[in-house]
Amino acid sequence: MYASFLSIGAYVPKKCLTNNDLEKMVDTSDEWIVQRTGIKNRHIADDDEVTSDLAYKASEVAISRAGIKKEEIDVIICATISPDYLCMPSTACIIADKLGIKNIPAFDISAACSGFVYGLNMAKAFIESKIYKNILVIGAEKLSAITDYTDRGTCILFGDGAGAAIIGSTDDKSKSILDIHISSDGKYGDLLITPAGGVKNPSSLETVENRLSFMKMKGNDVFKIAVRTLTKDVKDILAKNSLTGDDIDLFIPHQANYRIIESVRNKLKFDPNKTVLTVQKYGNTSAASIPMAMNDWYEKGKLKNGNLMLLDTFGGGFTWGSGLVYFNGK
Ligand code: UT7
Numbered sequence: 001m002y003a004s005f006l007s008i009g010a011y012v013p014k015k016c017l018t019n020n021d022l023e024k025m026v027d028t029s030d031e032w033i034v035q036r037t038g039i040k041n042r043h044i045a046d047d048d049e050v051t052s053d054l055a056y057k058a059s060e061v062a063i064s065r066a067g068i069k070k071e072e073i074d075v076i077i078c079a080t081i082s083p084d085y086l087c088m089p090s091t092a093c094i095i096a097d098k099l100g101i102k103n104i105p106a107f108d109i110s111a112a113c114s115g116f117v118y119g120l121n122m123a124k125a126f127i128e129s130k131i132y133k134n135i136l137v138i139g140a141e142k143l144s145a146i147t148d149y150t151d152r153g154t155c156i157l158f159g160d161g162a163g164a165a166i167i168g169s170t171d172d173k174s175k176s177i178l179d180i181h182i183s184s185d186g187k188y189g190d191l192l193i194t195p196a197g198g199v200k201n202p203s204s205l206e207t208v209e210n211r212l213s214f215m216k217m218k219g220n221d222v223f224k225i226a227v228r229t230l231t232k233d234v235k236d237i238l239a240k241n242s243l244t245g246d247d248i249d250l251f252i253p254h255q256a257n258y259r260i261i262e263s264v265r266n267k268l269k270f271d272p273n274k275t276v277l278t279v280q281k282y283g284n285t286s287a288a289s290i291p292m293a294m295n296d297w298y299e300k301g302k303l304k305n306g307n308l309m310l311l312d313t314f315g316g317g318f319t320w321g322s323g324l325v326y327f328n329g330k
Contacts, residue, residue: 001169002176003124004328006068006134008303009061010163010295011054012282013045017144017159026152033156038258042159042283044144050084052094054162055140058291059099062136065329066166070099073166074132076106077122079115079139079287081316082146083108086197095138112192113254113315114182115139115287116163117323120311121180123167138164139287146194148214157256158215159283163291175306175328181237182321188225191218192316223260226314230254230264233322234312241324245270249307250297254314255279255289264312286315303327 018041019030033039045054055078063070076099078092085091092106111118116139123135140162149155170176196212197203207213230253238244245251251270253261255278265275278293285292290311297303304327311323 001128001130001171002173003127004168004170004175005177005325006166006168007062007066007329008163008165008291008295008298009058009065010161010292011057011061012161012292013043013049013054015044015046017042017044019156022156025149026155028152028156036259037157038279039156039283040280043161045142045160049142051080051082051140051142051162052084052091052098054142054160055091055095055138055164056098058140058162058164059095059136059138062164062166066168067330068134068166068168070101072134073101073136074104075123075126075135076101076104077119077135077137078108079111079119080108080141081110081112081115081286082142091140111315111319112317113256113284113286113289114313114317114319114321116290117180117311117313117321118182118319120165120167120177120323120325121182121321124177124180127167127169133169135167136164137167138162139289139291141286141288143215143286146213146215148211150211151214153219154215154217157284159285161282161285161288161292163288163295165291170328175326178324178326179237179241180321180323181233182319184317184319186317188318191221192318223257225318226256226260227263229318229320230260230312230314231267233320234264234268234310237322237324243324247308248274248310250274250276250303250309251312252276252290252293252309253312255282255293256284256314298329305329
């Protein structure tokens with residue numbers, strides 16, 4: 001029994017935040033943003049639209065494309081760093097309620113941008129150990145709610161959105177989630193951090209005044225470690241599975257920065273036509289980034305049943321991960 005990637009869905013909020021909009025908010029320029037990041041646009045959720053709403057809409061699409069009934073879902077895993085509530089209830093429980101599903105496990109995981117790949121690995125383990133049959137894995141973010149729109153070093157990067165997948169089972173290895181590797185190194189925690197709001201720095205007038213509940217990033221340091229780690233992780237997973245870049249149909253990296261993606265792609269000599277790029281239109285949507293990118297290619301007809309996807313992700317924690325996944329959707 002192998003885990004199998006049965007469907008992908010996504011939801012992109014309607015409202016756009018362009019580089020020209022950001023030029024009016026902070027000291028930046030379209031030229032700088034495009035040159036340093038590749039980003040031209042991001043989508044921003046409405047004030048009354050929260051992470052679970054984005055996730056719910058993406059999940060409806062994934063469930064319908066998988067051709068299963070909601071009652072057949074055994075577990076809901078939601079990866080997010082922008083949950084509806086800080087502690088409880090989990091966003092996954094709220095999504096379950098919106099979907100009209102109850103009496104199954106539903107929980108969030110916090111692994112920043114790597115969350116979706118972490119979730120896939122958990123789903124794989126649940127299915128291969130025959131504990132559950134169908135798992136809804138979601139990456140969903142309303143990062144605009146934790147972005148400081150006075151900080152030009154971060155506010156140009158992030159956007160909102162959600163992606164969701166149904167993971168089921170197969171006895172055909174060529175339709176399976178072949179391998180996933182996930183990892184972390186907590187010593188870099190302070191390079192990408194929301195300093196306040198947790199028990200270490202509970203929210204107070206002072207933390208609000210100092211804008212400490214927003215994401216802070218030492219971008220340049222993160223950049224260098226990201227390139228190194230992403231490249232190594234891909235080399236390792238390909239070698240472990242006796243595969244080369246030529247065996248891969250689609251390289252789907254975390255969409256943080258075009259320069260990071262290009263740097264990793266060049267080092268690995270991947271074909272640009274096989275490299276999925278959505279950072280220019282969605283920005284960095286953290287845990288939603290990989291499933292949104294995947295959905296984009298799927299809706300363009302470029303992701304087909306039997307395609308071997310190579311996933312590669314990196315984020316706060318630091319966390320990272322890679323995956324070799326056959327797409328088994330219709
Ligand atoms: O998703 C999790 C992982 N996240 C990432 O992988 C993000 C990684 N980091 C990055 O993508 C890049 O580091 C950034 C896009 C955030 C920054 O690009 P950079 O090339 O590393 O720029 P930098 O931070 O070294 O800053 C260079 C200059 C600085 O000015 P000085 O000190 O040279 O005068 C910054 O103050 O650019 C300045 N700068 C800006 N200028 C115009 C920083 N942000 C901006 C801005 N507009 N938005």
